Amino acid sequence: MNIQEYENVLSIHRVPASKLCSEFESENFSFETTDDLEKLPNEMIGQKRAEKAMNFGLAVEQSGYNLFVVGPAGTGRMTYALDSVSKVAELRAVPTDWCYVYNFENPDMPLVIPFPAGMGQKFQREMEVLLIDIERLIRSSFTSEVFEKEKRRILDEFRDEIEDLWEQTDAYALENQIKIERTPTGIETIPLFFGRPMEIKEFEQLADTNKKMIKDRENLVENKIDETIYQILKIEDQLKKKVNQFMMETAANSIQELFQPLRETYKESKKVLEYLEAYFHDVVTHFSFFIEDKPQDEQQNIMNALMGSKEQYLRRYTVNLFVSQRNLNGAPIIYETNPTYHNLFGKVEYHGSLGSWDTDFTLVKPGALHLANGGYLILQATELLQHPNAWIRLKRALQTGSIQIENLNEDNVVIPTSGIKPEPIPLNLKVIIIGSYYLYDFLAEFDEDFHKLFKVKVEFVTLMDKDQENSWKMARFVKNFVDQEGLLPFHRRAIAKVIDYSSRLVDEQSKLSTNFHEITKVLVESSYWAKLDNESVVDGLHVEKALSEKALRSNHVTEQYREMINNGTIMVETDGSRVGQINGLAVLGTRDSVFGIPTKITAQTYVGKSGIMNIEREAALSGQIHNKGMMILTGFLSGEFAKNRPIPLSASITFEQTYSTIDGDSASSTELYVLLSSLAEVPIYQGIAVTGSVNQWGEIQSIGGVNEKIEGFYHICKERGLTGKQGVIIPKQNIQNLMLEDDVVEAVNKDQFHIWAISHIAEGIEILTGVSAGNVRNEKGKYPSNTIFAKVEERFNKMYESTKKTKNE
Known part of the structure; x- marks a missing residue:
């Protein structure tokens, strides 16, 4: 190929500066x-697709139609989700208030009562006022003159009955010449002698027969005393019951009217009516806690610590306003940034008491699910999946349609605890999870419940x-x-x-x-x-x-690479020609920077049967995709030069001075060029770098990172001095991806640097070597002489001859 022909080849494939970058015209704006x-x-x-999916997911009310918003960060997923949910939420009704109350039948299972929005706080205040009124009226009733008079009548009635029993017992004792004395230390029986108490000396002087007779009479009296005491105990028990019944009736009569307005107000709520009824009966049964406090001694203080003080006991009559929606306009929207189990599902708090941990229904605290119930809960997938137990329990809640508060650490604490199990709350909300493609695919593949619960995928492109x-x-x-x-x-x-x-x-x-x-x-x-x-x-x-x-x-690493190339530490040539040597292009990246660098790729070819050896693969520095690209080279060479006979070829290819894993197939065309150069023994111009993958037919395929690769090689050439012959060969399909920096475009405009786009390996080898590819066989099945393909085939023929000669010897 003469100079003019070579210039024509370069001109045909040269990408004009106008296609190196698409500049938006500001005149398009008025x-x-x-x-x-x-x-x-x-x-x-x-994001029209995402908008449609979001609108659909928020509109469907059936269970399981929760949303997973998927896409890369920075695309506005979070902002759009919040905006979309806000527009829908403000049109929906404000959901229910929830209150936990004491369960008088089973204190370890607090009851939950729903109220219309804003009514929960009203009910809580009404219960506070009710408790104050109950204590006031019971104390007032128990200190009234009517109460004291009736109580004395009851006591006097029983006292008279007891006195009659003792009188009968005393009379029986006197009939038996025995006197009964009741003392603080007990009851004594004393024999009488002519109506007076017998002294011990007198008793000792009696004959045995008389002593026995007196003892027998004493035994009869003592039996009578035991019978009397038994009767008195029964009377006292009856007295206690009657007094207690009287006091309960007094308490009931005094507070009955307080409950009637509440029963009327909440007549539509069966749960409230049942609670008020249980509340009323519990107050009547435990009226003693509402009577005026007595001064407490040290022993009583200890008992209070063990059994609970009056204040602790009266706490059962309060209301735990668990969730209040009184300030909402529309459905709630909760964005939980730290979705731990307790932050999502609430918890039961504890307080220390004499070496143990106690709790009650007033220490039940809500989680994000409770606060978002009736509305929308937004979560980040990354944060949620960092707490696997939270994800598992969230699925369970969505499946069962209820929220159960549990203390996960209860079984693991050293100090004993007093636990409660609050009644579950019905769950009705939309969960919107925001995450990456990776997490979506991970959950879809490994969690069988995922698609059942998150049926709407909102994908951000x-x-x-x-x-x-x-x-x-x-x-x-x-x-x-x-x-x-x-x-x-x-x-x-x-x-x-x-x-x-x-x-x-x-x-x-x-x-x-x-x-x-x-x-x-x-x-x-x-x-x-x-x-x-x-x-x-x-x-x-x-x-x-x-x-x-x-x-x-962020280009510190980039500059270090360029410096090492310029001072020769990394060996890259940008001028001259070499056989079996070429500049490939790679993309490297840090956390905040992506850049391209040239890498010298070399090849050696010789007679043998081992085929093409990828040195990176042998050194375990090659990824699977790169290995695949190397195998494609064998397919191309076999299909082009060895359709009827095996290739007697051994070759080695390597990326020089690379010490980390290499993957991807974007250098496969580059590797094929260097192989052809080595086989044909034709030098490659080192001022041209190459990128692009190749298939088994020699067709060039598109790659990624084309802009960074071109710019990386351009800057190396510029720092060493542009010759006007340097440039980069890219796949033709990548022209649409070109958005190059202004200085690169300017250099191309001035013919100081060039970009060539090709579609076949033959076009690239001509640009690199200045020698015709000659990849089309003539009618005799031969490649045109003095072409790259002819030289390669000639080399293969020599290899065959050498192989035959070796066998014959």
């Missing part, structure tokens, strides 16, 4: 600055069409953000640069990025540089300044 734009409500940009509609939406987004954050107004030229940057984010000339988080960072920084220049409006040059400064802050 406004001058964002101040001229009307402020509109925030809208979702480029990463790019949108770069059309007039979305460009105007982008401008309005800038307007709203600028006003919201107090930034300087943006000129339409600045917005045009922002739109270009948005296309660069997705490496697509006809698309825009939906990663608005990255865009907002550029807006803030552009406004900063404009203020620093004492400008009142952000212009295009300020956006460019923001982008360059942003790159500068």
